Amino acid sequence: MRIAVGSTNPVKVEAVERTLERFEPNVTSVGVDSGVSEQPRSIEETVTGAENRARRALSTTDADYGVGLEGGVARIDGVPGLSLVMWAAATDGRRLERGSGPTLRLPAEVADRLDSGAELGPVMDDLLDADGIAESEGAAGALTGGLTDRTQALGEAVACAFGPLRSAYYRDRSDVCWD
Ligand SMILES: O=P(O)(O)OP(=O)(O)OP(=O)(O)OC[C@H]1O[C@@H](n2cnc3c(O)ncnc32)[C@H](O)[C@@H]1O
Ligand SMILES: [Mg+2]
Secondary structure: OEEEEOOOOHHHHHHHHHHOHHHOOEEEEOOOOOOOOOOOOOHHHHHHHHHHHHHHHHHOOOOOEEEEEEEEEEOOOOOOOOEEEEEEEEEOOOEEEEEEOOOEEOOHHHHHHHHOOOOHHHHHHHHHOOOOHHHOOHHHHHOOOOOOOHHHHHHHHHHHHHHHHHOHHHOOOOOOOEO
């Protein structure tokens, strides 16, 4: 099984490799334009970024599947301030499915900087005096004391988007999401 991931961030590539390990995939990393802002600021924009990455990754390679992952921030009903969200899309060129990873409330100090126009990755690096946290444990790791991390969190989104393309549930059913 050949899978193209629409990103060169090693955390995203690893999330796909680990989650889909049972398929022994051959995973290619391809830098594509997400078609949305560097820092998506709504669920809708985050999902669109994931969809664009998945479609573009597939169309620029000869892989069997394209997977796109996008991180964003959004206001969630009932949760104060801003939250970190992450969405995945997966396509086989006919169907496209979407699924998300966990949601994490961001501290006010982080949310304030994002509201001023900053990107989450650099903000986390600055506050934690780190370098490239978005390519390692991520905010998900730093803010949970390591109970999860960005690879694991993105992996759940991959499972929720890619899984439906393989699930027996959808075989011979008409309520699938055609691209
Ligand atoms: O190369 P790409 O694929 O773009 O990888 P990225 O790390 O920039 O990831 P996204 O574009 O999907 O994420 C949008 C922004 O949110 C940041 N971000 C998302 N999740 C994060 C996390 O867990 N920790 C730190 N920054 C995160 C990320 O660094 C970007 O600034
Ligand atoms: Mg990015």
